[in-house]
Amino acid sequence: MTADRTDASPAARHQRWCQRRLAELDAPQGWPGLIGLIWLEPGDNAVGAGADCLVRLPDGPERLGLLRWQGTSITWEPAGGGVQALQTDAQGEPTPVRSGAYQFFIIEREGRLAVRLRDLEWQAKRPFAGLECLPYAPAWSIEAAWETLGEPVTMEVPTVTGELKAVTVRHRAVFDHAGQTVALLPMETGEEGVFFVFRDAGSGRLTYGAGRFLRCPPPQNGKVLLDFNRAYNPPCAFTPFATCPLPPPENWLGFAVEAGELKYRGGH
The missing domain is CATH 2.60.200 (Tumour Suppressor Smad4)
Incomplete structure (x- = not known):
């Protein structure tokens, strides 16, 4: 995705992000x-x-x-x-x-x-059913602490094809929500940023049941920005022929993240 204009409001940048997501999905190679x-x-x-x-x-x-x-x-x-x-x-x-x-x-x-x-x-043959995103919510753009784990952790991450993928984790994102300390473990960390797979109490009701993806900018000064307004549906929400990772139990959140993409209306 192309970069957002820095002079636009967060709500305007969010709207453009939603429009780009729609254009990517509703394309011949979507x-x-x-x-x-x-x-x-x-x-x-x-x-x-x-x-x-x-x-x-x-x-x-x-x-x-x-x-x-x-x-x-x-x-x-x-x-x-x-x-x-x-x-x-x-x-x-x-x-x-x-x-x-x-x-x-x-x-x-x-x-x-x-x-x-x-x-x-x-x-x-089957027109795209469209994409719905919740309105931009500043409270769901969260600056989390980027903590280094004392010892690397190996997660066995399941996929929709029934396989397990071993992922070595060396950091975690830690933030507070409703008086509780919450941690998310990344699936990937690199120069382009951090990638998370998570599910929450709204999964299946408000958002896609198998969870959502979240990509964040690279951590800076011991912090990482978790903008849940940009939480998006994995490919398996749109086709049964994807090989998406599923959220590991460590990334099951006990509260609803009421931000980002909603459940896809078209199903498959």
């Missing part, structure tokens, strides 16, 4: 257009509309080509000839392959490879 997640097998994986294809397209050629997974590399070999090395999302932006209205690319999860299949014309 999450609602994801129509398949197919786990690959080492060796040859046939792609096409034929019944014998592991990666089966809704229509098009019976055999579009082969995805060949050998060791740490994967290549695309179209039926018409030629070989193309594909980059997975673990290596940066994955290499897309397109056939008509469909596009696929490779993702890597805990040593496994999968194809994500996207319909670039999904909007004509």
Whole structure:
């Protein structure tokens, strides 16, 4: 997302953030257009509309080509000839392959490879149901203490696919709410900022039941800004073919966070 103008009010910046989120989702490559997640097998994986294809397209050629997974590399070999090395999302932006209205690319999860299949014309078939955000609430923009843990903690983070992902945590964000001290453990920490996955007492009622994501600027001077007004729904709120992490028990909040994105009306 592009940076906000610093001369705008917090409410105006929040409104622009909501508009950018809507534009990202309601686009040909938005999450609602994801129509398949197919786990690959080492060796040859046939792609096409034929019944014998592991990666089966809704229509098009019976055999579009082969995805060949050998060791740490994967290549695309179209039926018409030629070989193309594909980059997975673990290596940066994955290499897309397109056939008509469909596009696929490779993702890597805990040593496994999968194809994500996207319909670039999904909007004509099932228009986006829209996105709702609560009005900007200054009280939910919280400056938390960024504390270093005495010893690193390894969390076993579940995903919607039923797998567990080990995450090593060295810091936590600590703040007060209604007279109680609350801590959140980050899923990722880097130069671009801090990423949290959390759920709260409003999850399932007010907001998406599996929890929400929150990205924050890099900590400064022992503080990190938790702007819950920018808490947003994970991809699995818009498609059943995502691989979202779920909130670890450490990040289950006992109160409702009445800020940020609301539950998606469209479901899936």
